[in-house]
Amino acid sequence: xxxxxxxxLQGAFIEHEKTxxxxxxxxxxxxxxxxxxxxDALIIPGGESTTIGKLAVTFRLLEPLRDFAVHKPxxxxxxxxxxxxxxxxxxxxxxxxxxxxxxRNAFGRQVDSFETDLTVPELGAAPFHAVFIRxxxxxxxxxxxxxxxxxxxxxIVAVRQGHWLATAFHPELTPxxxxxxxxxxxxxxxxxxx
Amino acid sequence: MASNNxxxxxxxxxxxxxxxxxxxxxxxxxVIMDVVTPEHARIAEEAGAxxxxxxxxxxxxxxxDGGVARMSDPALIQSIMDAVSIPVMAKCRxxxxxxxxxxxxxxxxxxxxxxxxxxxxxxxxxxxxxxNVPFVCGCRNLGEALRRIGEGAAMxxxxxxxxxxxxxxxxxxxxxxxxxIRRLQTMREDxxxxxxxxIGAPYALVKETAELGRMPVVNFAAxxxxxxxxxxxxxxxxxxxxxxxxxxxxxxxxxxxxKAIVEATTHFNDPKIIAEVSxxxxxxxxxxxxxxxxxxxxxxxxxx
Numbered sequence: 465x466x467x468x469x470x471x472x473l474q475g476a477f478i479e480h481e482k483t484x485x486x487x488x489x490x491x492x493x494x495x496x497x498x499x500x501x502x503x504d505a506l507i508i509p510g511g512e513s514t515t516i517g518k519l520a521v522t523f524r525l526l527e528p529l530r531d532f533a534v535h536k537p538x539x540x541x542x543x544x545x546x547x548x549x550x551x552x553x554x555x556x557x558x559x560x561x562x563x564x565x566x567x568r569n570a571f572g573r574q575v576d577s578f579e580t581d582l583t584v585p586e587l588g589a590a591p592f593h594a595v596f597i598r599x600x601x602x603x604x605x606x607x608x609x610x611x612x613x614x615x616x617x618x619x620i621v622a623v624r625q626g627h628w629l630a631t632a633f634h635p636e637l638t639p640x641x642x643x644x645x646x647x648x649x650x651x652x653x654x655x656x657x658x
Numbered sequence: 659m660a661s662n663n664x665x666x667x668x669x670x671x672x673x674x675x676x677x678x679x680x681x682x683x684x685x686x687x688x689v690i691m692d693v694v695t696p697e698h699a700r701i702a703e704e705a706g707a708x709x710x711x712x713x714x715x716x717x718x719x720x721x722x723d724g725g726v727a728r729m730s731d732p733a734l735i736q737s738i739m740d741a742v743s744i745p746v747m748a749k750c751r752x753x754x755x756x757x758x759x760x761x762x763x764x765x766x767x768x769x770x771x772x773x774x775x776x777x778x779x780x781x782x783x784x785x786x787x788x789x790n791v792p793f794v795c796g797c798r799n800l801g802e803a804l805r806r807i808g809e810g811a812a813m814x815x816x817x818x819x820x821x822x823x824x825x826x827x828x829x830x831x832x833x834x835x836x837x838x839i840r841r842l843q844t845m846r847e848d849x850x851x852x853x854x855x856x857i858g859a860p861y862a863l864v865k866e867t868a869e870l871g872r873m874p875v876v877n878f879a880a881x882x883x884x885x886x887x888x889x890x891x892x893x894x895x896x897x898x899x900x901x902x903x904x905x906x907x908x909x910x911x912x913x914x915x916x917k918a919i920v921e922a923t924t925h926f927n928d929p930k931i932i933a934e935v936s937x938x939x940x941x942x943x944x945x946x947x948x949x950x951x952x953x954x955x956x957x958x959x960x961x962x
Contacts, residue, residue, distance in 0.1 A: 473924050474687040474708060494923060511708070512744055518706040519924055522917075542684070554743075565859045568743060574767035575790050580670040597680045598767070598792045600743065637680050 466654040469494040469503040471529075473519040475511020475543060479636035483644045488657030497528040505537040505652040508544030508559075510597070510634050513568065516543055517557035526557060533561045537627040537652035541638035545630035546600050562628050563606025570619075582633075584613045584622065586650070587642045594621070594633035601632060627651055659935025661813045673790030678812035681745065681767065681792060682876035685813075685899055687707055689889065689920050690878065692716050692903040694734075696741035702906075705916035709745040709768070711901070712738040717774050717821030717957070718904035718943065727775040729757040732764050739765065747794070752961050755788070762791040768813070771806075773960035774820045783961070786810030797882065798958055800832045800838035801857030804867065807875055808860040814873060816897065817958040818881020821904050823945025825888045827958060828881050829895065835877065836896045842868045879917075881958065884909070884943050886936045887920030893926035910940030 468484050470477045470494035481491035484507075490608040494500060506529075508516075520526045532538070533548075539560075540548040547559045549566040571578070577598055581591035592613070602620035605611060613622035613631075629651050635643035648654045688708030699710045713724065729750050739746045745767035750757035752771055757778075761769050762831045771784055771794050786793040787810035794806040796817040797803035803814045816835055818828030838857070845853060845868065854864040866874050876899070879892035884905035892900055901924055918935040925931040938958040953959070 472687070476683045476686060477684065478686070493731075495928075511686075512684065512688060514703060514744060515688055515706045515708050515795075515920065516703075519921065522921060574681055574745065574792065575762065575765060576672065577681065578670040578672050579674055579676060594678060595676055595680055597684060602884045634680065637676060637683065 465490050466504045466648065467492055467502055468648070468651050469500060469506040471506065471508045471516070471544070473511075473523075473525075474515045474637055475509045476634070477509045480509050480541075480644075483636060483641050486657075487644055487648060489648060490656065492511035496523055497525055500528055500532050503532070503536065503650070504654055505539075506532060507647075508538065508540040508547055508634065510542035510544065513546040514556060517547060517592075521557045526559065529559050530561060532636070533559060533628065537629075539629040539631075539647045539651070541631050541634055541636060542597065542599060545602075545632055548628060548630050551604070562625050562630055563609050563625070564602050564623055564625070564630065565604035566600045567603050568600050569598050570603075571596065571599055574598055582613045582614070582615070582621065586612055587646060592635075592640060592642065593638055594635075595637045596621075596633045599632045602630075606630060624651065668718040669738045675812065678792035682794070682813035685745070685878075686876055688823050688899045689916075689923050690899070691906055692901075693738060693915060694907070696737050698912075698944055699738045699741045699746075701913050702874060702916055703742045703744050705913060707744060707916065708899070708919035709747055710738065710742060711747045711749065711770065711903070712766070713749065716904040716907060718823070719821075719907050720774060721821040721946075721955070721957075729754070729760065731777070732760060733853065735761070735766060736764055737870060749775055750784075751775040753782055753784060758784055758793075762789055763914070766791065771795050771811075771821055773817060773957050777960050783809050786812075794878075796958070797835065797959060798832045799857070800842070800867070800873075801859045802961070803835060803873060803877070804857070804859035804863040807873070808864055811875065813876050813878070815878040817878040818879065818883070819948050819951075820881045820957050821946075822882050822948050823884040823905055823943040823950075824948040825882045825891065826948050828879050828883060828892060829889075831881075831958070832879050832895045832897055833891055835873075837871060839867060841873055846849045846855075880893070882948070883919075884934055884945065886918045886939075889919045890922045890926040890932050893923055899923065903942055908943035915939050915942075
């Protein structure tokens with residue numbers, strides 16, 4: 465059984481854990497560096513990126529998370545995408561491994577949050593219904609980063625770079641588990657139920 | 659609401675239940691702090707708050723000053739929104755849907771229809787389905803929580819007794835709600851309609867809560883949390899996060915205490931860490947012992 469860590473400093477980590485368990489993986493909450501030992505991959509959930517970043521600094525997790533990400537697959541959703549980016553145009557603690565430029569709260573405040581259908585060729589023909597909550601937007605990608613999904617206006621909202629995955633939206637809030645399957649099977653090379 | 663921001667594509671929907679409840683899901687495991695100035699808001703953000711509640715006076719001062727407590731000046735709320743990148747909440751009076759319209763118009767991220775302010779309507783709460791902005795409401799028990807959700811609340815907080823620094827009412831309300839949910843899960847389906855009638859809650863929400871084994875929206879604790887241990891106590895009792903009102907900026911060293919409460923909320927099950935962050939925090943807020951209060955002074959009994 466695959467051991468998938470979910471960074472549990474703050475945010476919607478329980479939602480990711482439920483989906484992971486439904487896919488036959490063991491979900492492990494990570495709040496301290498030693499809890500990264502023995503994990504096959506890690507998910508960084510949605511939440512407040514400033515809060516998660518500050519707690520990661522205080523509890524000396526930032527360097528261990530970077531070391532983990534060098535060797536193991538990591539997926540960040542929303543706040544997790546911000547933490548994986550190497551440029552967010554402001555001073556904030558980051559893991560910073562992905563060669564992407566991300567703009568925080570790019571769509572505005574909560575009243576501008578939205579749901580929409582995305583075309584994601586890697587997941588097949590059926591559209592993926594995506595939930596964007598005070599969401600970030602990818603405003604630039606390096607040569608090794610590969611765009612997986614765009615909004616109708618061209619805005620980049622899902623990126624893969626090697627064994628790192630980043631989504632501006634929240635697949636953990638919707639019943640469609642194709643992004644979780646994609647991360648486990650295609651990005652991490654791990655077994656998936658069903 | 660009109661927006662000048664990038665278009666999000668054809669068929670994009672805004673103001674849905676998923677989006678309203680979803681923002682609260684992103685706040686889980688976090689601390690929402692009352693702030694009265696942009697400077698306070700920056701201290702809260704720096705300490706790791708997941709959101710701030712913009713107010714003119716913290717509940718302890720509302721209590722001390724007496725008189726009518728209303729929605730804060732939109733200019734003050736706007737200055738706090740401009741000061742931080744985290745979500746900003748603001749309070750309107752119970753039933754005062756025009757104050758809520760104003761808060762939605764200036765773009766706050768969450769509205770607290772709050773008993774801490776003087777109620778504007780003694781019969782009806784706001785129909786929160788009418789708004790695109792999400793609402794959080796207080797409760798003392800499951801029936802009150804599910805009535806608020808029925809009206810459209812996307813997040814619940816147990817009321818506690820605001821502005822006291824005494825956690826006893828937060829514990830009472832947290833334990834009441836979570837205990838009622840546990841009892842509900844032992845009921846047969848044919849017992850649930852009578853239970854819904856007894857607690858004055860919509861049947862469909864009673865049934866949904868029984869099936870989920872939890873409330874269908876995020877549930878924070880509020881009202882009297884003043885120390886890292888108080889925050890961890892509420893988390894261990896089973897709430898999803900905490901509001902801290904007067905407890906931070908009425909204490910001797912707000913920045914230090916705020917950070918410690920954030921850390922204790924994350925590591926609520928780790929007594930060694932809670933002990934470590936609780937050291938040398940300076941004076942807590944003085945507080946009021948709730949059991950020595952007159953009933954008329956109690957805020958939690960407002961709302962129905």
